[in-house]
Amino acid sequence: MIVLGYNGFTRGAELFGRLYGSTGVGRNLLVGHDAAAAVVIDGELVAAVEEERLSRVKKTSDFPAQAIEWCLEAAGVTLDQVDVVAFPWRFSPAVAEEMIAGISSADMPVTAKFDALRRAGEAYTGMLSREAVHGDFVERTGHPLDPNKLALVPHHLAHLMCGAYLAGSTDAAFVVSDGRAETLSSVMGELRGGVVRLFDECTVPLSSSLGVAYGRITRYLGFVPNNDEYKVMGLAAYGPPPQHNPLLERVVRLHESGSYTISIPQDVPAYFALFDSLFGGDSEKREEFDFRVEVAGMAQHMVEAVTAHQLRALTAASGLDHLLFEGGLALNCVANTKMLERSSFTGMDVSFGASDPGVAIGAAVYTAGLRNRPADAVTTPYLGPSYSESQVLDALAEYEDRVEWQQEPDATALAHRTAELLADRNVVGWFQGRAEFGPRALGNRSILANPAFPDIKDIINLRVKHREPFRPFAPVVLESEAPRVFEMGKKTSSPYMTFVFPVRQEYRELIPGACHVDGTARIQTIDERQNPVLAELLRVFLARTDVPCLLNTSFNVAGEPIVCSPRDALECFLATEIDHLVLDRFVVTKKGEGALP
Known part of the structure; x- marks a missing residue:
């Protein structure tokens, strides 16, 4: 069985720029960023590459035409031979209904709701729906893909499958946490015998995304959200751990189930004002190194506290002693170490594809059927082009x-x-x-x-x-x-x-x-x-x-x-x-x- 997995949308940057005012690299950073392709043949990952490596456009969310072409050539197959094309987003009609309901019930003026619905509708019909994804693939590849050969894989499941395949283990508790999937930002559960069980009570909606919260603090400190969070993590080390953290006192609420609520306004001026009030900042202080270190330390502490809270609930719900952590938050290597060392888990894996490049691999692996890898198999990140x-x-x-x-x-x-x-x-x-x-x-x-x-x-x-x-x-x-x-x-x-x-x-x-x-x-x-x-x-x-x-x-x-x-x-x-x-x-x-x- 030959499966092609890919991530990326032709119209993503254009739509997010026009509909939501995103500029520069930010146009690529909402949905579909880190566009990539991967080929799995008979359960084995044989080739994978990010589109940016070939197009030379960093963090691109564009349809990965060059990456697909290279992966197929490297695998020695053609699109005609591909059995299934796997895509790591599933914006089903049910998801669309949930998006509509969320906007309709939001605390905003009616005119603002109509505007939000208009923008969401154009994004859905223009790029997110099954029909739009299929049309994008056909247009960019010139291949008349049978619609029945297009498999849409939920985003968090694609993250999980990437980690599970590369870890070579089928039995593990898991956390997937990132900026956003279709309607959620974090899920937990366990993988036993290749069967995924979600702990529904632990799921976290998009409105309380820890990744988005960290990204908003990243912007507040003058960096690019969903791109420069590692700079915030690096800055945090220049100061001591915070004695008290207003983010945990006034922004984050932890729930007994292991979920949490994060209350930060969506509008940039509004959350800048909130952070100024929390941290005692202003436009001048935000330029001061010591102030930025202090704020970075509180953001990092927030991530560590919230993920520790999740693990406590996960440990109580699952008797497994191995942990998989995937999604954009899994790139926070400082928090990863503390998660493992302060938990009862004896082992923990975070893959080289933990962030969104990996969902192309995960979608393909899931569609091909997750398989036990031989105990002596070497997991390799070296999956891209080589040169004679x-x-x-x-x-x-x-x-x-x-x-x-x-x-x-x-x-x-x-x-x-x-x-x-x-x-x-x-x-x-x-x-x-x-x-x-x-x-x-x-x-x-x-x-x-x-x-x-x-x-x-x-x-x-x-x-x-x-x-x-x-x-x-x-x-x-x-x-x-x-x-x-x-x-x-x-x-x-x-x-x-x-x-x-x-x-x-x-x-x-x-x-x-x-x-x-x-x-x-x-x-x-x-x-x-x-x-x-x-x-x-x-x-x-x-x-x-x-x-x-x-x-x-x-x-x-x-x-x-x-x-x-x-x-x-x-x-x-x-x-x-x-x-x-x-x-x-x-x-x-x-x-x-x-x-x-």
Whole structure:
């Protein structure tokens, strides 16, 4: 059975811009963002890529035409051979009725209700309904898809199935929490023997979305909601935990069932006024670093308190000892660690597709039928495009007036040459194999550096990434070395940068560039099976320097998608102060900036 899963709407950005006044990247951030495609053949995920990697439009919500084309080509199939097309949103007539009822019962003037109904109606008929989704697919692909072959999968179920498939476990309690699904923002339940059981009393409506609340505070602090929440999480570490939190005292109400109510106005001026009253802020104070740290700390504390409340209810309702956490909130790696360590769960998985890129995978997996994966199967995020040596050489030839390069004979020689460069204060672009899937660079499209240098974080933030100086970087470490360097708690590995751990005291002076201000690090663990080329580099680097990890950040600059092709890598390399580029087995240097030996 061949299943194509995809996420994205052709008209999404246009409709949300015109109907709801969204501008810039915000037009892509309401429904359908992180457009992507995935192909599952006979229960096995064989290819997946985000549209932004190919179109070079960050966070795009557009129909993923290029991603679909690449996935089918990589899988060696055509649209005619696809048995089912799976889409991770189900705006059924019943959902539409619920949307209408919600607007009709809202506390607003009649004229405002008519306006809201008009806008919702145009969005529904123009992009959300089954007919609109089917028409969009046919128009953009030119393929006369049988309507009976289009499967609409509820959004939260697609999130769950992505996590369940990639965890390789069928029995687990779960939490899915994000900005929005069709009408809900969070669900809990358990997965036993491939059967999903929702705990209905624990569901949280869209009107009380924790993700939306965190996003509104993100906007209040001057960042882009549904995009920059990780900046708020990073800022929070610069201050102590709040002694009291007005968000929990006046905005959030926790219910015995495990659900909650969050009361924040929808209108931007209204919730800015609310936050000013809660935090003692104004337009000037919002620019002050210490004030922003304090507010970020309260937002982070709110997430941690609410998710802990959910887990208490989930533990009481389910006797399972393993937890799956998926959805946009699952990218809050600080909260993830606290969720696990403060709960009775013995294990917890957060996938590399936890946010909306993963719903393309989840919709396909669900439609194909979730299957037990072999115990020895290697879960890999490296599902995207790779490039042949001839393609790499063609790209280098395009830039031969600006770069020079040397080819290493094999992977071992490449590791030694790269370790030699990284032993000094060099920043290295690292491009290998298939592109990783999801929002994190996991070692195939990465920028690497030596964390032994205290100022390396500032060098990368200011000279390479062109982003805020308070932003930390994640270390990548051999899984066998991780417990020696980091306090792992209940975890034995963290392959997708979805958990944060304290750096052991004796290592903080050795790897200062990898330590956040609070002495923690969002680590990625690697072993030989997952990524043999990067594992070899880490072994050689450790032997050469006694430094047990490398800094690993995404190979891009602020506002750009992670690089995908050799040409993307060369463009980014030449536009920044990255010192060297390791492109497959080619070590590349800019002409006039130090010749290769």
